[in-house]
Amino acid sequence: MNAPGPDPSHPENEASSGLGPPRPPGPVSEPVRFRDRLPVKLSLAIVLASSLVLAAFSLYEYQTIKSLRLLELRHLADRVTERLSHVLLSPMWIVDEKEISRIIETEMENENVFAIVVLDEDGRRVLAGRRRDDGPVGDVDRLWEKDGMIGRSRRVEMDGRNLGTLSVFVHTVGMERTLFTTMTGNVLRTLSLEVVLVALIFFFVKSSVLDPLDRMRRVAKTISERRNYSLRFEIGRCDELGRLAEAFNGMLAIIQENERALKLHGERLEELVTRRTLELAGAKRAAENANQAKGEFLANMSHEIRTPMNAVIGMAELALKTPLSPRQRQYLSVIRASSRSLLRVINDILDFSRIEAGKLAMERIAFRLSDVLDEVADLYRGAVADKDIELILEMEPDAPETLLGDPLRLRQVLVNLVSNAFKFTERGEVLLRVGLSRDMGERVELVFSVRDTGPGIPADKLESVFEAFTQADGSISRKHGGTGLGLAIARNIARLMGGDVRAQSVPGQGSEFIVTVILERDAAALAGTTDRFSRFFGRRFLVASRNGHLAQALAKTLGRLGGQARTAASGEKAQAVLAEAGGTFDAIIVDGGLFCGPPSGMADTLAGLFLRTTPVVVLTPSGRSRQSLLDAYPGARHFIEKPVGLVNLETALSAVLGLAPPALEPVAGGDVPSPGDIEPMFPGVKVLVAEDNPTNRQVAFEILRDAGLDVRMAEDGRQAVEMAKSERFDLIFMDVSMPGMDGFTAARAIRALPGGGGVPLVAMTAHVMEGDRARCLEAGMNDHLAKPLDRKRLFSVISRWTRSPGQKDVAAGEAAPWPGTPAPPEGGGTSGTGAPPSDEELLRRLPGLDVQEGLYRLGGKAGIYRRILFGFSASAREYLDVMRLAMAEGRYGEARDVAHKLAGAAGNVSAAGVRDVAWAVEEALDAGRVEEARTRLAELSSVLGTVAGGIERLGAG
Numbered sequence: 027m028n029a030p031g032p033d034p035s036h037p038e039n040e041a042s043s044g045l046g047p048p049r050p051p052g053p054v055s056e057p058v059r060f061r062d063r064l065p066v067k068l069s070l071a072i073v074l075a076s077s078l079v080l081a082a083f084s085l086y087e088y089q090t091i092k093s094l095r096l097l098e099l100r101h102l103a104d105r106v107t108e109r110l111s112h113v114l115l116s117p118m119w120i121v122d123e124k125e126i127s128r129i130i131e132t133e134m135e136n137e138n139v140f141a142i143v144v145l146d147e148d149g150r151r152v153l154a155g156r157r158r159d160d161g162p163v164g165d166v167d168r169l170w171e172k173d174g175m176i177g178r179s180r181r182v183e184m185d186g187r188n189l190g191t192l193s194v195f196v197h198t199v200g201m202e203r204t205l206f207t208t209m210t211g212n213v214l215r216t217l218s219l220e221v222v223l224v225a226l227i228f229f230f231v232k233s234s235v236l237d238p239l240d241r242m243r244r245v246a247k248t249i250s251e252r253r254n255y256s257l258r259f260e261i262g263r264c265d266e267l268g269r270l271a272e273a274f275n276g277m278l279a280i281i282q283e284n285e286r287a288l289k290l291h292g293e294r295l296e297e298l299v300t301r302r303t304l305e306l307a308g309a310k311r312a313a314e315n316a317n318q319a320k321g322e323f324l325a326n327m328s329h330e331i332r333t334p335m336n337a338v339i340g341m342a343e344l345a346l347k348t349p350l351s352p353r354q355r356q357y358l359s360v361i362r363a364s365s366r367s368l369l370r371v372i373n374d375i376l377d378f379s380r381i382e383a384g385k386l387a388m389e390r391i392a393f394r395l396s397d398v399l400d401e402v403a404d405l406y407r408g409a410v411a412d413k414d415i416e417l418i419l420e421m422e423p424d425a426p427e428t429l430l431g432d433p434l435r436l437r438q439v440l441v442n443l444v445s446n447a448f449k450f451t452e453r454g455e456v457l458l459r460v461g462l463s464r465d466m467g468e469r470v471e472l473v474f475s476v477r478d479t480g481p482g483i484p485a486d487k488l489e490s491v492f493e494a495f496t497q498a499d500g501s502i503s504r505k506h507g508g509t510g511l512g513l514a515i516a517r518n519i520a521r522l523m524g525g526d527v528r529a530q531s532v533p534g535q536g537s538e539f540i541v542t543v544i545l546e547r548d549a550a551a552l553a554g555t556t557d558r559f560s561r562f563f564g565r566r567f568l569v570a571s572r573n574g575h576l577a578q579a580l581a582k583t584l585g586r587l588g589g590q591a592r593t594a595a596s597g598e599k600a601q602a603v604l605a606e607a608g609g610t611f612d613a614i615i616v617d618g619g620l621f622c623g624p625p626s627g628m629a630d631t632l633a634g635l636f637l638r639t640t641p642v643v644v645l646t647p648s649g650r651s652r653q654s655l656l657d658a659y660p661g662a663r664h665f666i667e668k669p670v671g672l673v674n675l676e677t678a679l680s681a682v683l684g685l686a687p688p689a690l691e692p693v694a695g696g697d698v699p700s701p702g703d704i705e706p707m708f709p710g711v712k713v714l715v716a717e718d719n720p721t722n723r724q725v726a727f728e729i730l731r732d733a734g735l736d737v738r739m740a741e742d743g744r745q746a747v748e749m750a751k752s753e754r755f756d757l758i759f760m761d762v763s764m765p766g767m768d769g770f771t772a773a774r775a776i777r778a779l780p781g782g783g784g785v786p787l788v789a790m791t792a793h794v795m796e797g798d799r800a801r802c803l804e805a806g807m808n809d810h811l812a813k814p815l816d817r818k819r820l821f822s823v824i825s826r827w828t829r830s831p832g833q834k835d836v837a838a839g840e841a842a843p844w845p846g847t848p849a850p851p852e853g854g855g856t857s858g859t860g861a862p863p864s865d866e867e868l869l870r871r872l873p874g875l876d877v878q879e880g881l882y883r884l885g886g887k888a889g890i891y892r893r894i895l896f897g898f899s900a901s902a903r904e905y906l907d908v909m910r911l912a913m914a915e916g917r918y919g920e921a922r923d924v925a926h927k928l929a930g931a932a933g934n935v936s937a938a939g940v941r942d943v944a945w946a947v948e949e950a951l952d953a954g955r956v957e958e959a960r961t962r963l964a965e966l967s968s969v970l971g972t973v974a975g976g977i978e979r980l981g982a983g
Contacts, residue, residue: 454479743772
């Protein structure tokens with residue numbers, strides 16, 4: 027290759043390429059440093075190689091010549107020694123020192139000879155000698171040790187006589203001088219020749235290799251900077267460089283073809299992207315429309331289902347409050363339970379829709395962890411009673427009590443998992459445990475586990491159960507139904523809380539779902555938490571239960587409250603622990619299950635516990651009346667319903683130990699009925715309900731009227747506005763979807779009325795999708811109440827936004843006072859305001875009655891309580907007459923049964939004195955102690971006469 031192709035630096039060449047204006051050049055490369063230039067490197071390589079060769083050759087030549095010269099010197103030393111040993115025979119025989127010296131001088135003319143020394147026959151005296159450096163000739167020994175010296179020594183003998191010793195020394199100084207001169211000349215001549223050869227080689231390599239490579243570099247640089255792949259290298263030679271140029275030209279042809287194809291492909295791709303962008307935009311609009319349609323469908327579906335559901339659930343609850351036969355009550359309970367189940371399905375679908383849309387937000391409010399667990403337990407009291415299953419709540423001692431987070435969503439996760447456990451568990455237990463996993467200072471990671479004794483889940487299904495609309499058994503023959511959304515929702519909520527849900531299972535033994543969530547500690551701990559955890563400090567408890575998990579959970583709960591607990595797995599072990607402790611326990615907690623089943627005689631063994639002075643609390647199934655519990659556990663006086671939560675255990679034991687009630691609202695299942703189970707009364711509160719659906723109007727009217735409210739009904743928004751103009755209401759409930767004028771418009775119109783800004787407006791609607799609450803608040807409403815109406819939620823809303831005139835006795839939205847709180851002062855015929863005494867004041871004057879508890883049982887409805895007492899008075903006297911007649915005629919079994927009925931009736935109306943004496947009569951007759959029964963009957967007649975006489979003087983009202 028002698029010359030490159032067209033010079034790309036010329037404009038005409040650029041134009042001829044057909045590629046248009048050049049593209050912007052790439053990054054400008056830095057100039058090549060001198061030492062990095064290829065010619066310099068090549069020259070240095072040649073010089074270095076030549077120098078190494080020259081050095082090696084010169085060293086070799088030097089060593090060769092030196093070896094030859096040394097060999098010559100050794101031969102010289104040998105010849106001189108040999109010659110002198112013959113020449114000196116005669117002089118040494120006659121000891122002619124002058125002749126010897128003359129001969130030595132003759133030999134010293136050779137400049138390579140350094141010294142010749144002749145010693146006498148004894149080797150002590152020098153006969154003659156000379157050194158070239160004129161040094162002492164007697165110091166022969168040192169010459170042997172001197173560097174660069176070659177020495178020879180021989181004894182001179184004649185006819186066997188030793189004439190003396192001859193020593194000849196030859197030095198290498200002259201030889202080295204001559205060798206240096208010779209080598210210097212050779213190196214200079216070789217170096218001159220090397221320079222000539224290097225120059226010739228360099229110019230040859232430069233012209234043959236470097237210059238063509240440099241031209242190729244310039245062409246390649248031009249191609250790189252201008253992207254002109256039409257340029258080519260001219261091929262003018264057949265050597266390796268020619269082949270390289272040929273390969274470059276082939277590569278450039280391929281690149282040029284690829285660029286042409288890439289440009290064409292880019293144009294097609296750009297066209298395709300444009301078309302696909304338009305299609306994607308259309309698909310996006312279609313997806314958005316479909317998503318909007320799905321949202322509207324879900325909203326409409328929810329509204330259309332919730333509207334009749336409100337009527338179904340509301341009417342069922344209203345009907346359940348009326349006198350019914352057992353079969354009718356069962357039918358209505360099934361209707362209510364099935365309706366609530368359908369409502370849960372709807373809520374699950376809506377929650378899953380929110381999760382898919384990323385609109386499920388987490389709240390951050392203060393709450394007590396034990397309250398969340400107790401609320402979960404409350405939801406399953408009915409399920410525990412219906413199925414042979416224990417629900418056990420267990421809180422580890424390190425679990426924090428007061429937290430910041432979303433308690434409703436946390437409860438939803440636990441409810442879904444517990445519901446799943448109950449669904450698949452036929453017998454055994456469901457254990458809900460919570461503990462501290464990690465303490466991160468201001469935040470904590472809690473771990474919850476829900477373990478059941480159901481059939482378990484196959485290993486290959488442990489992950490798929492968390493997929494939406496998926497179940498472990500998806501066959502049409504599966505026993506348990508469901509949407510398959512509960513676990514998917516639980517996992518998504520847990521992940522929104524910074525945790526996760528996982529499952530582990532052993533088929534045939536049960537499953538365990540483990541939840542982790544991250545919550546904040548409540549720095550300003552809720553009031554009473556510290557005192558609460560030391561409430562039972564120093565108190566000792568004995569817990570007896572066959573279920574070791576239940577006993578352990580109760581022991582941990584008592585430990586959280588500051589107490590100490592020992593456990594026993596049977597009645598005999600409980601008695602043994604009591605005998606060992608010597609009566610040092612403050613209370614005994616006995617699982618009611620120990621009183622039934624094998625071994626025989628266990629009930630009698632445990633019955634002895636009630637004869638002790640230590641209070642005994644019996645854990646009983648849920649939903650049973652106190653009278654049935656008293657019948658089932660003779661001698662017991664204190665009960666706690668299972669499942670046992672922290673709050674109801676604390677409340678019941680506080681009452682048993684004579685401590686003040688805890689500063690927390692108790693939950694259902696304690697020794698006395700929970701205030702939360704008694705619906706509140708709102709006397710004097712005037713409300714307006716705007717509802718277009720006649721059935722829903724009737725449901726709302728009945729529920730509100732039953733709670734003592736003064737209710738007005740409007741059929742649409744326009745009528746509601748007109749009624750708000752003419753009347754003043756304490757609270758207005760507003761449906762959203764109504765014909766003519768909807769709830770939003772009506773709310774704005776009411777707000778515009780004079781004084782309308784001060785009336786609380788609450789949306790009572792089936793619209794529960796994301797944003798519906800915000801729309802209601804934007805329209806001027808104060809709160810949002812979803813249909814179907816939840817009575818507790820409804821009464822809570824009323825309590826929040828109103829204040830009943832009767833709140834001095836019972837606050838709006840609250841239950842009747844807790845039994846045991848101070849009663850209003852007795853005496854006087856009026857309430858202190860000059861008005862006639864109320865039913866409650868009159869009732870409190872009656873002897874032998876716990877009016878406080880009686881009113882509490884009936885939600886503070888004194889008039890109803892008064893009528894019930896009047897009926898009890900008449901029936902109790904009849905029972906007493908029947909007992910007297912049966913005793914007189916010897917029909918003691920009949921008398922015992924009547925005494926049992928009287929005790930139950932007296933307990934229901936809170937006539938504790940009559941109830942206790944009737945029990946005593948029943949127990950005496952049951953044991954065959956007839957005389958004692960007669961004595962107790964006379965006492966019963968006296969006690970009942972006092973109570974019934976007071977009731978009869980008061981009248982039924």
